[in-house]
Amino acid sequence: xxTLTDPPKxxxxxxxxxxxxxxxxxxxxxxxxxxxxxxAAWLINNTMTNLETLGKTPQFGFLLEPAGYDINQRLLDYNxxxxxxxxSLLGLLNTLLVAVMGCITATIIGVLVGVLRLSKNWIVxxxxxxxxxxxxxxxxxxxxxxxxxILIESLPAPRAFRGENPEATMNLFxxxxxxxxxxxxxxxxxxxxLGNIHLLGQSSLRFDVSVDLMAFLIVLGLSIFGITKVxxxxxxxxxxxxxxxxxxxxxLGLFFVxxxxxxxxxxxxxxxxxxxxxxxxxxxxxxxxxxxxxxxLSLYTAAFIAEIVRGGILAVSHGQTEAAxxxxxxxxxxxxxxxxxxxxRVIIPPMISNYLNLTKNSSLAIAVGYMDITGTLGGITxxxxxxxxxxxxxxxxxYLVISLSISMVMNWYNNRVKLVEx
Amino acid sequence: MKKSVVxxxxxxxxxxxxxxxxxxxxxxxxxxxxxxxxTTGLVGFAAPDANGEWLGFDVGICRAVAAAVLGDPKAxxxxxxTGKTRFTALASGEIDLLARNTTWTFSRDVDLKFTFVGxxxxxxxxxxxxxxxxxxxxxxxxxxxxxxxxxxxTELNLAxxxxxxxxxxxxxxIETNAEAQQQYLAGACDVYTTDxxxxxxxxxxxxxxxxxxxxxxxxxxxxxGPLVRHxxxxxxxxxxxxxxxxxxxxxxxVTSANIxxxxxxxxxxxxxxxxxxxxxxxEMLGLDAGWAKNAIMAGGNYGELFEGNIGESTxxxxxxxxxxxxxxxxxxxxxxxx
Numbered sequence: 001x002x003t004l005t006d007p008p009k010x011x012x013x014x015x016x017x018x019x020x021x022x023x024x025x026x027x028x029x030x031x032x033x034x035x036x037x038x039x040a041a042w043l044i045n046n047t048m049t050n051l052e053t054l055g056k057t058p059q060f061g062f063l064l065e066p067a068g069y070d071i072n073q074r075l076l077d078y079n080x081x082x083x084x085x086x087x088s089l090l091g092l093l094n095t096l097l098v099a100v101m102g103c104i105t106a107t108i109i110g111v112l113v114g115v116l117r118l119s120k121n122w123i124v125x126x127x128x129x130x131x132x133x134x135x136x137x138x139x140x141x142x143x144x145x146x147x148x149x150i151l152i153e154s155l156p157a158p159r160a161f162r163g164e165n166p167e168a169t170m171n172l173f174x175x176x177x178x179x180x181x182x183x184x185x186x187x188x189x190x191x192x193x194l195g196n197i198h199l200l201g202q203s204s205l206r207f208d209v210s211v212d213l214m215a216f217l218i219v220l221g222l223s224i225f226g227i228t229k230v231x232x233x234x235x236x237x238x239x240x241x242x243x244x245x246x247x248x249x250x251x252l253g254l255f256f257v258x259x260x261x262x263x264x265x266x267x268x269x270x271x272x273x274x275x276x277x278x279x280x281x282x283x284x285x286x287x288x289x290x291x292x293x294x295x296x297l298s299l300y301t302a303a304f305i306a307e308i309v310r311g312g313i314l315a316v317s318h319g320q321t322e323a324a325x326x327x328x329x330x331x332x333x334x335x336x337x338x339x340x341x342x343x344x345r346v347i348i349p350p351m352i353s354n355y356l357n358l359t360k361n362s363s364l365a366i367a368v369g370y371m372d373i374t375g376t377l378g379g380i381t382x383x384x385x386x387x388x389x390x391x392x393x394x395x396x397x398x399y400l401v402i403s404l405s406i407s408m409v410m411n412w413y414n415n416r417v418k419l420v421e422x
Numbered sequence: 423m424k425k426s427v428v429x430x431x432x433x434x435x436x437x438x439x440x441x442x443x444x445x446x447x448x449x450x451x452x453x454x455x456x457x458x459x460x461t462t463g464l465v466g467f468a469a470p471d472a473n474g475e476w477l478g479f480d481v482g483i484c485r486a487v488a489a490a491v492l493g494d495p496k497a498x499x500x501x502x503x504t505g506k507t508r509f510t511a512l513a514s515g516e517i518d519l520l521a522r523n524t525t526w527t528f529s530r531d532v533d534l535k536f537t538f539v540g541x542x543x544x545x546x547x548x549x550x551x552x553x554x555x556x557x558x559x560x561x562x563x564x565x566x567x568x569x570x571x572x573x574x575x576t577e578l579n580l581a582x583x584x585x586x587x588x589x590x591x592x593x594x595x596i597e598t599n600a601e602a603q604q605q606y607l608a609g610a611c612d613v614y615t616t617d618x619x620x621x622x623x624x625x626x627x628x629x630x631x632x633x634x635x636x637x638x639x640x641x642x643x644x645x646x647g648p649l650v651r652h653x654x655x656x657x658x659x660x661x662x663x664x665x666x667x668x669x670x671x672x673x674x675x676v677t678s679a680n681i682x683x684x685x686x687x688x689x690x691x692x693x694x695x696x697x698x699x700x701x702x703x704x705e706m707l708g709l710d711a712g713w714a715k716n717a718i719m720a721g722g723n724y725g726e727l728f729e730g731n732i733g734e735s736t737x738x739x740x741x742x743x744x745x746x747x748x749x750x751x752x753x754x755x756x757x758x759x760x
Contacts, residue, residue, distance in 0.1 A: 068582075159554075277566075366595075366597060379572060383506050386529075386530075
């Protein structure tokens with residue numbers, strides 16, 4: 001006969017929370033959590049109590065009051081009677097503008113420099129090393145201020161363009177004016193414009209959509225759709241007959257003819273900048289503050305990106321290069337088709353944090369008077385309304401949302417290019 | 423266990439009480455130093471000299487208050503603040519007193535919870551342009567690029583002025599006076615605008631001041647004065663009456679030169695009350711009897727401070743104008759010492 005003994009019943013005693021290793025880690029975590037919550041609650045409570053003593057209870061009503069100040073670079077229409085909320089929105093758009101421009105140029109410069117640092121040409125490689133070390137090791141604020149100082153001091157003021165024998169003249173057949181207040185370039189104009197659609201009425205978030213632009217984008221989209229169809233057909237013919245029909249002329253025609261006809265219908269022409277009174281009028285004005293900030297941020301971040309790219313390329317085994325060479329590939333194609341696609345997997349994750357850094361560094365804009373969101377919401381609005389806590393919290397929230405959005409997009413891209421493992 | 427709870431409660435209570443209020447006057451006395459907020463550098467009003475010693479009209483107010491409270495005009499810790507940081511510095515208690523040509527406005531007084539103790543300079547916003555532009559009125563500035571210091575009342579006045587005259591402009595916001603100067607001199611902006619006194623002070627530092635003109639339009643009222651936090655009336659009184667003592671001293675002819683003999687007693691009872699040889703005004707403020715005497719001795723009376731720092735004999739060359747004593751047709755007027 002066999003005797004079965006029941007396993008001892010797990011009787012739980014309170015002391016086991018401390019003495020039993022199975023529960024101890026849980027206890028510690030719970031205690032740490034409670035401690036953290038208490039600390040956070042104390043901080044918040046302390047802030048609220050002190051603000052109340054100062055007679056400044058947090059409230060966000062000031063956002064709907066008229067801002068009273070002007071903003072020079074406006075991506076949407078705005079005047080000084082608009083609300084603080086709209087002023088913040090314009091600042092946010094300016095932040096996004098410089099961040100997007102900066103990320104694009106930083107990537108292009110960074111990839112180029114990173115590849116060139118590995119060049120077999122000694123001089124090119126060393127010049128790139130000097131560039132990287134110089135920009136990486138000096139604070140970005142100094143680069144921004146330096147870029148601005150160079151623009152202001154070295155370029156001619158608009159008044160130098162005046163008179164019979166002006167000291168300065170416009171460039172590129174009198175179409176571009178380079179001044180120390182910024183660069184004026186021709187702007188696209190439509191004489192038979194279809195007008196704008198006004199969205200969201202008179203609210204602080206209102207914006208206009210240009211029908212001309214929409215029409216252009218639709219036609220362009222249809223053209224590209226047509227081109228993919230032509231290519232698909234060519235591929236089909238190639239697969240059945242082994243011979244690929246020539247599509248280049250059809251594609252070029254599809255691309256340019258419909259958009260050209262649309263432009264002609266809308267009466268497309270360029271508006272040139274012209275010196276009138278104190279400043280150039282007409283054309284698109286890229287302010288020196290934007291250029292200085294954009295240049296400095298791109299060059300600074302590009303130095304970091306160059307190092308990441310170099311590291312990524314070095315991480316690809318040399319056997320890959322040799323294999324490609326054995327197949328008779330030229331070095332340019334080896335880099336483009338074999339090395340870079342593999343290097344990208346290593347490059348993307350650290351690239352995300354550099355994009356985030358660039359975006360956050362753009363908050364140094366006030367050093368050159370660029371009205372980004374730190375300059376409007378966190379600068380003038382905060383100062384005129386005296387709502388420090390509220391504006392800073394909103395500012396943090398804005399940067400948090402921008403940064404998380406960038407991370408999300410980049411992580412999605414990273415998942416697409418990463419090695420599929422089984 | 424019990425002990426830590428008690429200590430915890432004490433800490434919380436202490437922190438709460440510390441934030442609520444201990445009198446600023448007691449704090450300053452205990453510290454032995456006055457923390458005074460000034461500009462980051464505007465010659466004539468507040469700027470460090472070659473030896474790092476702060477000089478200027480606003481600095482004079484700081485020194486007078488320090489002398490009245492602590493008996494020593496040197497017992498001041500100057501905290502440079504920008505147009506943007508000044509109010510936070512005062513509200514947070516980093517400074518006890520802000521003397522940084524700050525305009526007294528409704529919203530700053532009521533909404534930002536500050537107490538303006540008086541006006542030490544009646545100013546207005548003006549424009550400076552290079553002479554070669556040939557501009558004679560601010561209304562001719564249509565389309566001009568204007569440099570402004572950000573975080574001040576000037577950018578609001580500017581927006582209002584151009585809007586009401588229906589002309590356009592391009593604002594260039596700038597953080598400090600020095601940067602504005604650089605941009606203006608390089609021609610990156612056509613016009614520099616700030617308080618007329620600030621313009622005169624800035625122009626005085628140029629290589630060739632005569633190449634720049636101040637336009638006749640004064641587009642705003644800018645009563646500049648020292649301010650303290652709301653809610654500590656005792657401290658507000660100390661600063662207010664220190665300023666008034668300087669003004670009254672000028673009115674009564676008390677100067678840093680003759681104060682020694684006047685303090686011994688005169689046959690004018692108001693001078694005696696002011697200088698402490700009669701009555702107990704100092705005691706009412708919580709200061710010693712010689713408080714006003716110390717304040718006046720720190721840098722002289724209001725008129726002496728004005729002439730020595732920004733007056734017509736200095737490079738800044740500001741006339742008294744509105745800032746003359748009321749007896750001379752100006753607006754400088756102190757309530758009586760009684």
